[in-house]
Amino acid sequence: MKTAHPILKFFSWCFLSGASGALIIFCSALLYLSPKLPSFEKILDIQLQIPLRVYTAEQQLIAEFGEKKRTPITFDQIPDKFVHAILAAEDSRFYSHHGVDVKGLTRAFIELATTGSIQTGGSTITMQVAKNYFLSREKTFLRKFNEILLALEMERELDKNKILELYVNKIYLGHRAYGIEAAANTYYGKSINDLTVAQLAMIAGLPKAPSAFNPITNPSRSQVRRDWILSRMLDLGYLSESEYQEAIKLPITAELKGAKSEVEAAYLAEMVRKHMYRQYGKAAYTKGFNVFTTLQKPLQSSANKAVIDGLVAYDQRHGFRGPEAHIELPEPEATIQTLAEANNNEPATAPLTDFQKSLMVHLRSYRTIAGLIPGIVVNTSKDTASVLLKTRSLITIPLANSLWARTYYNVNERGAQPSSMADILKRGDIIRARQRPDQSWEMVQIPTAQSALVSLNPNNGAVLALVGGFDFQSSKFNRVLQGGRQAGSSFKPFIYSAALENGFTAATVINDAPVVFKDKSLESTWRPENSSGKFFGPTRLRQALYKSRNLVSIRVLREIGPYKAIKFAERMGFSKSDLPNNLSLALGSAAVKPWDLAAGYAVFANGGYKIEPWFIERIEDNEGKAIFEATPLTVCKMCETLNETADASAAEQTAQDMVDSNLLDEPQSLELLLEEKLAQPGQTETPAIQLPAAQRVVDERIVYVTTSMLQDVIKRGTGTKARTLKRNDIAGKTGTTNDQKDAWFSGYNKDVVTTVWVGFDKPETLGRREYGGTVALPIWIDYMRTALADKPDERYPQPEGIVTVKIDPSTGKRAVAGQANAIFEIFREEYAPKTEKRESVSHPDQDSTGSFEELF
Numbered sequence: 001m002k003t004a005h006p007i008l009k010f011f012s013w014c015f016l017s018g019a020s021g022a023l024i025i026f027c028s029a030l031l032y033l034s035p036k037l038p039s040f041e042k043i044l045d046i047q048l049q050i051p052l053r054v055y056t057a058e059q060q061l062i063a064e065f066g067e068k069k070r071t072p073i074t075f076d077q078i079p080d081k082f083v084h085a086i087l088a089a090e091d092s093r094f095y096s097h098h099g100v101d102v103k104g105l106t107r108a109f110i111e112l113a114t115t116g117s118i119q120t121g122g123s124t125i126t127m128q129v130a131k132n133y134f135l136s137r138e139k140t141f142l143r144k145f146n147e148i149l150l151a152l153e154m155e156r157e158l159d160k161n162k163i164l165e166l167y168v169n170k171i172y173l174g175h176r177a178y179g180i181e182a183a184a185n186t187y188y189g190k191s192i193n194d195l196t197v198a199q200l201a202m203i204a205g206l207p208k209a210p211s212a213f214n215p216i217t218n219p220s221r222s223q224v225r226r227d228w229i230l231s232r233m234l235d236l237g238y239l240s241e242s243e244y245q246e247a248i249k250l251p252i253t254a255e256l257k258g259a260k261s262e263v264e265a266a267y268l269a270e271m272v273r274k275h276m277y278r279q280y281g282k283a284a285y286t287k288g289f290n291v292f293t294t295l296q297k298p299l300q301s302s303a304n305k306a307v308i309d310g311l312v313a314y315d316q317r318h319g320f321r322g323p324e325a326h327i328e329l330p331e332p333e334a335t336i337q338t339l340a341e342a343n344n345n346e347p348a349t350a351p352l353t354d355f356q357k358s359l360m361v362h363l364r365s366y367r368t369i370a371g372l373i374p375g376i377v378v379n380t381s382k383d384t385a386s387v388l389l390k391t392r393s394l395i396t397i398p399l400a401n402s403l404w405a406r407t408y409y410n411v412n413e414r415g416a417q418p419s420s421m422a423d424i425l426k427r428g429d430i431i432r433a434r435q436r437p438d439q440s441w442e443m444v445q446i447p448t449a450q451s452a453l454v455s456l457n458p459n460n461g462a463v464l465a466l467v468g469g470f471d472f473q474s475s476k477f478n479r480v481l482q483g484g485r486q487a488g489s490s491f492k493p494f495i496y497s498a499a500l501e502n503g504f505t506a507a508t509v510i511n512d513a514p515v516v517f518k519d520k521s522l523e524s525t526w527r528p529e530n531s532s533g534k535f536f537g538p539t540r541l542r543q544a545l546y547k548s549r550n551l552v553s554i555r556v557l558r559e560i561g562p563y564k565a566i567k568f569a570e571r572m573g574f575s576k577s578d579l580p581n582n583l584s585l586a587l588g589s590a591a592v593k594p595w596d597l598a599a600g601y602a603v604f605a606n607g608g609y610k611i612e613p614w615f616i617e618r619i620e621d622n623e624g625k626a627i628f629e630a631t632p633l634t635v636c637k638m639c640e641t642l643n644e645t646a647d648a649s650a651a652e653q654t655a656q657d658m659v660d661s662n663l664l665d666e667p668q669s670l671e672l673l674l675e676e677k678l679a680q681p682g683q684t685e686t687p688a689i690q691l692p693a694a695q696r697v698v699d700e701r702i703v704y705v706t707t708s709m710l711q712d713v714i715k716r717g718t719g720t721k722a723r724t725l726k727r728n729d730i731a732g733k734t735g736t737t738n739d740q741k742d743a744w745f746s747g748y749n750k751d752v753v754t755t756v757w758v759g760f761d762k763p764e765t766l767g768r769r770e771y772g773g774t775v776a777l778p779i780w781i782d783y784m785r786t787a788l789a790d791k792p793d794e795r796y797p798q799p800e801g802i803v804t805v806k807i808d809p810s811t812g813k814r815a816v817a818g819q820a821n822a823i824f825e826i827f828r829e830e831y832a833p834k835t836e837k838r839e840s841v842s843h844p845d846q847d848s849t850g851s852f853e854e855l856f
Contacts, residue, residue: 048072048169049178050288050622052276054269056295057617060262063269065276066285071181072622073192075165081197082180083164084238085204089229091125092236095160099126099151125167126151128207132170173203174210175256187215189257197239198247201229202254215254223252263297264304267468267478268615275616288622293615294462294630299455302786303465307451307756308370310779311470314758315447318767319408319415323429324445327362329378330355356388362430363390370471372432372444377425385421385443387433397421397433401442411767446470450761451779452479452594455754455787456613458605460634460694463615464752464787477761484578484591485759489548489718490735490744490772491588493706494600495557496545498568500702500828502560506542506709507812507825507833510552513537517583528554528587531736531771540812542825545709546717548734550587557586571697572600573610588735597746598755604707604731605748607796608698609635633694700799701828707731707796708826714747718773722747722781727793730784734772739765743775747784751791756780803829 051066087094093101101124123131130150154163173183183203184192195203205213205225215222227248234244272291276284359376366374368390375389385397405424407415418424424443425431432444447470455465468478477483500506513535517526530536530550544552557565565586566579579590599613611633619628710731713719718734732747741763746755756776759766766775806815806822814833815822827833 048288049286051286052273052284052289052291054272055290055292056263056265056297056300057293058297059292060297061260062263062265062293062295063261063273065269065273067176068178068286069176069182069186070169070178071185072169072179072288073165073181075161077193078165078168078180079193079195079200081238082168082192082195082200082204084233084236085197085201085229086125086164086168086207088232088236088238089201089204090128090207092232094125094164097124099124099155100148123147124151126154126163129163129167129170130154133166171207172210173206174214175216185260186257187254189255189260196247196250197233197243198226198230198250199253201233201247202226202252205229215252216256219252219254222254226252263295263300265295265300265466266472267480268293268295268300268463268466270472270476270478271466271481271615276619290620290622290624291616292618292620294457294464294617295466295615296464299465299783299787303453303455303467303783304370306779306782307453307467307470309782310756310758310775311447311449311451312372312444313778314449314766314770314775315445316404317770318411320405320424321408321445323377323425323431324366324374325430326426327376327428327430329376329428356392359388360390360392366390366430367473369432369446369474372434372446374430374432377427377429377431379427380421380425382420382422385425387431387441389433395433395441397441397443401436401440405443411765446474448760449758449766450475450479451759451776452757453754453779453783454480454594454598454613455752455783456598456602456611458602458611458635458748458750458753460632461599461602461611461613462617462632463613465754465783466615475761479757479761480594482593484593485742485757485763486737487588487590487592487597488735488737488742488744488772489550489553489588490597490733490746490755491590491592492545492548492553492586493604493710493733494569494572494574495553495565495586496541496709497604497698497702497706498565499541499556499560500705501568501699502564503831504541504556504560505812505825505827505831505833506540506705507807507827508541509538509810509812510541510544510555511537512539512544512549512551515551515554526584538810540809542709542712545733546712546715548718553586554583557583569600571610572603573612574600588737594755594757597744598753601732601746601748601755602753603698604703604710605750605753606635606694607637607799608696608700608703609633609694610697611635611694631692633692636693639693699828701801704796704799704802705826705828710747718771719745719747719777721773721777722784724781725785725788727788729793729795730788732780734777736771740767740770741765743770743772745772745776745780747780749788749791750794750796752784752787754780754784754787756783798826801829802826803832805832807833 048070049066049068050070050072051064051068053064054062056062091101127147127150130147158166169179169181171180172178173180173186175186177183177186180192180203183206184190184195184199187203188195188199192200192203202215202222202225205222205228208225212218213222213225230239230244230247233239234241239247272293273284276289276291280287280289359378362376363374368374373389373391375387375395377385378388378394379386383399385402387395387397389395399418399421402421402424403417406417409415432446433441434444435441450469451467452469453465453467454463456462457464466480468480469475496504499508512530515528517528528550531548535551536547536549539547539549539552541552541556543549544556562581562583562585566576566581569579569590570576574590574592574596578592578596579585595613599611602611603609614630614632616628617630618626620626708731710733711728713733714722714730719732722730722732727749729749730747731749732745735744735746736742742757742759743766744755744757746753748754756779758775758779804824804826806819807813807825808815808819809821809823812825812833
């Protein structure tokens with residue numbers, strides 16, 4: 001028998017020694033490193049950073065907040081073609097190995113031994129999951145060994161599909177996009193399931209180097225990488241030859257899309273963000289909270305459009321301030337020649353010419369604001385101007401749409417009406433344009449004035465729509481909530497309601513005549529006037545309100561006293577610190593926010609109950625579990641009736657046991673009471689009652705009379721433009737401050753209450769003829785046309801204790817039998833006129849504001 005050759009023995013001994021040594025090293029490393037690896041429980045409890053998302057009531061996305069854009073998906077939601085693409089790009093043997101690809105790993109070890117570093121990796125998808133979730137990104141032997149151990153552990157505990165799911169949700173794919181669903185939205189504005197094979201291959205090429213192969217910053221390298229992946233898919237049998245040929249011909253079409261907001265409501269989204277940050281700190285941006293607001297998409301969209309249209313209309317009434325900038329262009333013939341491939345009024349589909357690219361460079365720093373698109377004037381004639389927009393559309397603006405563009409001198413002066421487009425624009429001017437409903441184009445400019453709109457459900461305070469300014473990106477200052485502006489005459493309804501509560505009636509006659517005050521709190525002699533500069537003599541309270549007579553309002557406040565008016569306004573939700581304790585309060589000198597004014601008008605709209613505006617309906621965690629649900633104060637008139645019944649039938653109990661001014665201490669008790677009361681024969685269903693119940697703060701009869709007077713504002717007063725809505729159930733009040741610095745309109749029906757403000761951030765005049773009814777009311781009308789579209793036109797029911805009496809319109813007293821000019825007026829029954837002699841009302845705690853003048 002032959003013995004082994006000595007050389008063969010030597011090599012066999014070396015191999016066994018090396019293998020034994022490697023095994024000893026491996027086992028030692030395993031014993032040392034295993035305790036330091038994450039536990040299996042930690043692996044299963046992986047928490048991805050998911051941004052905060054804000055939605056409308058209809059679950060339409062408004063905004064998302066967070067450093068990382070991520071939308072986790074399950075394995076079943078991953079398209080098969082993407083699975084094939086990512087396997088072709090990263091780990092073609094994924095479904096056959098056990099977490100470690102020996103061939104790839106051997107290649108990595110050889111590189112480490114020969115170069116001192118690892119260039120090509122060798123990591124499987126499982127190893128990448130281990131690295132991405134639990135380990136550092138440093139390229140060292142120790143980290144690679146940890147990867148191997150953790151990958152083997154994961155393969156034992158998790159199935160392949162779960163590992164792939166973890167991978168596609170974690171990987172960074174550039175431009176703050178983490179995970180393939182976020183990447184699809186970032187680069188294409190679509191879900192991953194809506195992408196083509198070529199687009200899927202492009203995304204599959206990003207994990208290796210999100211910057212180097214990025215389709216936005218490096219489109220050529222991105223295409224090379226994509227085409228290589230498509231060829232790999234062909235080689236592996238994932239694509240047919242025809243599918244491959246079709247995909248490889250397609251250009252790179254990626255564009256930065258950002259979060260796909262389905263409605264513009266940036267001001268409210270910011271309110272939500274601040275609230276969530278106060279509640280949860282930085283975790284608000286990473287825990288995947290979903291916040292569902294009370295905002296209604298159709299109403300918010302209408303509010304946005306109404307504010308934009310209203311401010312543009314105001315701006316155009318005051319003339320053209322000139323182009324935003326100007327650049328020099330070649331001769332007109334050359335300009336038009338180079339734009340020949342741009343379709344008229346349509347985006348150009350052909351590649352940009354060098355000349356077009358040079359124009360786009362100039363437009364790069366101009367973003368579209370509130371739908372006003374920047375563009376460069378490339379030619380003008382007498383009747384038209386040709387403009388290349390940033391959207392690559394070559395449009396024509398007719399002179400007929402530009403007659404507003406008289407030269408602006410100041411807010412009250414403009415130049416002559418233009419007779420040619422050349423009078424308005426020059427070639428090279430950078431302007432803005434938007435399309436009209438008739439599909440023609442018009443030139444517009446960014447308004448210098450601002451506006452705010454807030455709309456509430458008056459029965460529970462839910463915010464239905466909110467616009468804090470013309471454009472959030474230009475100014476994040478939320479004019480609905482921040483600051484405060486004088487309310488002008490829109491505050492008068494609170495003064496008049498306070499007067500009704502203190503014995504006045506809608507028929508009370510007050511003298512509209514000049515008056516002079518020397519009041520220390522007003523710092524000087526004060527000679528208030530009506531906006532018309534005229535005086536109209538004895539005037540009934542109803543007339544004074546709908547005609548907005550300042551002198552009558554002052555006399556009313558002087559008679560009841562500022563103290564009582566302020567206490568009344570406090571009950572309506574206003575802060576005492578915002579209300580001046582002097583007679584200027586009658587003219588709306590209080591600095592109020594649209595938010596508070598809308599809440600105050602909601603008391604009129606709902607019959608006398610105080611509600612609190614709110615905007616977050618529900619908050620869910622990243623698994624869809626509700627962690628907060630709103631329970632707002634809600635108007636419950638049935639509750640009030642049942643409370644009164646309960647009080648009467650339970651004499652041994654104190655009123656405090658059952659109700660405290662109609663605000664329930666024990667909502668459950670009311671619920672039981674309602675069930676007992678409503679479960680009568682024939683009652684098949686118990687109405688759902690939302691608790692807690694709102695507190696009544698004003699007698700419903702006073703509210704009814706006030707609403708009747710405010711309806712006259714629209715029927716025959718300063719708000720007659722609202723008659724275009726052709727409704728009988730709306731009421732409201734205009735407001736304009738001194739020198740037309742602020743313009744307001746607040747109005748309502750029983751379903752919706754809305755306040756609109758228009759003015760400049762730095763108070764200055766809007767112009768001589770710009771009033772609440774001119775500037776703010778048109779915005780209110782445009783919005784309410786949508787808000788009330790599906791609401792029935794129902795009159796307010798007349799409460800008990802209201803009577804209708806024929807009166808003499810000149811005296812406010814009961815009319816004599818057969819009086820020809822008698823009119824009907826409504827009264828609280830205890831204040832209905834019974835005799836011709838008017839009894840004075842005692843006011844023992846009136847402010848001392850000088851000697852009282854005769855009311856008549």
